[in-house]
Amino acid sequence: MATPLDIRHDQSLRGLNTFGIEAKAASYLRVTGTDDLRAIHADPVLSALPRLVLGGGSNLLLTRDIDALVLHMTNLGIAVSDEDDDQVIVTAQAGEGWHAFVQWTLAHGLPGLENLSLIPGSVGASPIQNIGAYGSELADYFHSLHAFDFATGEVIELDRRACAFGYRDSVFKHALRDRAVVLDVSFALPRRWQANLRYAELAAELALRSHAQPTAKDISDAVVAIRTRKLPDPARTGNAGSFFKNPVVSSDRRDALLAQYPGLVSYLQPDGSFKLAAGWLIDQCGWKGRSLGAAGVHEQQALVLVNRGGATGADILRLATAICDDVYATYGVTLEPEPVVV
Ligand SMILES: Cc1cc2nc3c(=O)[nH]c(=O)nc-3n(C[C@H](O)[C@H](O)[C@H](O)COP(=O)(O)OP(=O)(O)OC[C@H]3O[C@@H](n4cnc5c(N)ncnc54)[C@H](O)[C@@H]3O)c2cc1C
Numbered sequence: 001m002a003t004p005l006d007i008r009h010d011q012s013l014r015g016l017n018t019f020g021i022e023a024k025a026a027s028y029l030r031v032t033g034t035d036d037l038r039a040i041h042a043d044p045v046l047s048a049l050p051r052l053v054l055g056g057g058s059n060l061l062l063t064r065d066i067d068a069l070v071l072h073m074t075n076l077g078i079a080v081s082d083e084d085d086d087q088v089i090v091t092a093q094a095g096e097g098w099h100a101f102v103q104w105t106l107a108h109g110l111p112g113l114e115n116l117s118l119i120p121g122s123v124g125a126s127p128i129q130n131i132g133a134y135g136s137e138l139a140d141y142f143h144s145l146h147a148f149d150f151a152t153g154e155v156i157e158l159d160r161r162a163c164a165f166g167y168r169d170s171v172f173k174h175a176l177r178d179r180a181v182v183l184d185v186s187f188a189l190p191r192r193w194q195a196n197l198r199y200a201e202l203a204a205e206l207a208l209r210s211h212a213q214p215t216a217k218d219i220s221d222a223v224v225a226i227r228t229r230k231l232p233d234p235a236r237t238g239n240a241g242s243f244f245k246n247p248v249v250s251s252d253r254r255d256a257l258l259a260q261y262p263g264l265v266s267y268l269q270p271d272g273s274f275k276l277a278a279g280w281l282i283d284q285c286g287w288k289g290r291s292l293g294a295a296g297v298h299e300q301q302a303l304v305l306v307n308r309g310g311a312t313g314a315d316i317l318r319l320a321t322a323i324c325d326d327v328y329a330t331y332g333v334t335l336e337p338e339p340v341v342v
Contacts, residue, residue: 005029005039005046007069016072017057018120020238021313025052025070031095033075034155034183037148040069051150052342053181055122056097059129059240061341063313071181073124078104081186089143091186094124098131102220105189111216112141112189115196117223120234120241124182128172129338130165134223135199139165143188147180155183167275168245168338195219201226232298238307239298240339243320244278247333257331278327278335279303285326295319317341 011028014020027049031037040046050068054060074095082089088110092101098121102113115136119126127145131138144159164171172180195214197203205222206214214222232239246267249257254274258264261284265277282288282302289299294311295318298304305316324335 005036007046011070013054013057013062013066013070016054017060017062018234018238019061019240019307019311019313019316020234021062021307021311021316023062023313024065026065026067027069029069029071030074031071031181034148037071037150037181037183038153040071041148041150041153047150051178053124055094055125056120058120058234059125059339061240061313061316061337061339063317063341066342073122073181075183077184080108085191087188087190089186089188091184092123093184094122094182096123097121098123098126105187106217106220110189111193113187114216114220115199115202115223117220118227123185127163127165127170127182127185129168130163130170132168134202134226135196137165139163141187141189143186145185146183147176148183149176149180151179156180167248230301232301232304232306237298238311239304242278242303242338243305244282244303244323244335245338246275246278247281247335248273248275249333250274257333261331276333281327281331281333281335282323285323285330287323287326292319292322297323313341 008028009026011025012022013025014022029036046069052066052068052070054070054072075093076095077093078096078101079091080088081091090105090110099118101123102117105113115134116131119131119133126138127142139160142160144157146155146157149156162171193216202222205226206218209222211218248269251272251274254266265280266274269275279302287297288302290297291308293315294308295315296306296308298306305319320337327333327335
């Protein structure tokens, strides 16, 4: 006989989101595998509830109590699922911690994911916004994933194309939103690996460490060092990393802005558009280090909003809105939040 689901009520989510914001989940379940999701789907009362899937809570801003069934993904396991002369396919369950998974691959002599070291959160959430950092993104080494589809009650397999990855974007923010729960993710790691040192700051850090031909572990260590220096540790200061995406504009728009603001920081994209450094725009508007109540802008990173202690989600949102309004009034550029605001 199937074990009954251990659904809890009025569960505090304070320790389950990296902003450290208090919010209660009306219903909460630690999901340990596909059977839990099948059981919810088969139950007419539970399947009718709105759902919120939760990983490490590092890309979430909770602005209210959650009147939904929170599905906290805790299924674990990492294994090599296939290999040939060119690549090794490694599969990790959704509840695995992302950084621990990257370290597992490196410890097993499987390079590829090192530039993405120390990104907080779970493996299951990594495809949702196609996590990226230091010149690399998840899509570079993504192979496929399994997800539970609440529309059909079936487990589906999606390849890279089906995931429609973009800049901090995927099918899970569109057609499969509120529908698919990622169960596991597979990565194709190359046997013939090449260091990715496209990101100037990373190359400089490795040069400083006298690594002329760095290994994947050297790169991971350098990324960890840079991130530790630059970003607040959520265990000490509540935050969700970059709060805004870098806005993408046409080359004409970027040229017009550059003529007016010669210091503008922008990056050419493969399609000819430009990504503007949102942190630079916010910094120029004088927000770095400022606070509105208990919500603040980090002293070293204008892109990072922090909980200075006791902030509510509404406090953080108020600060974010004030910053957006200011950047729009000054540059005519719209900033979009990166975390999911609930
Ligand atoms: C200090 C710091 C630094 C960061 N740096 C980076 C960075 O460099 N690059 C970057 O891309 N991100 C960065 N982030 C953001 C964050 O780490 C990533 O977005 C991460 O993938 C979120 O994982 P999570 O498990 O915490 O997701 P959560 O915050 O729990 O959830 C995020 C979204 O994904 C959905 N979701 C979660 N798990 C699943 C699942 N199994 N199936 C379906 N949907 C799911 C949730 O419903 C929610 O919509 C940073 C965050 C912090 C706090």
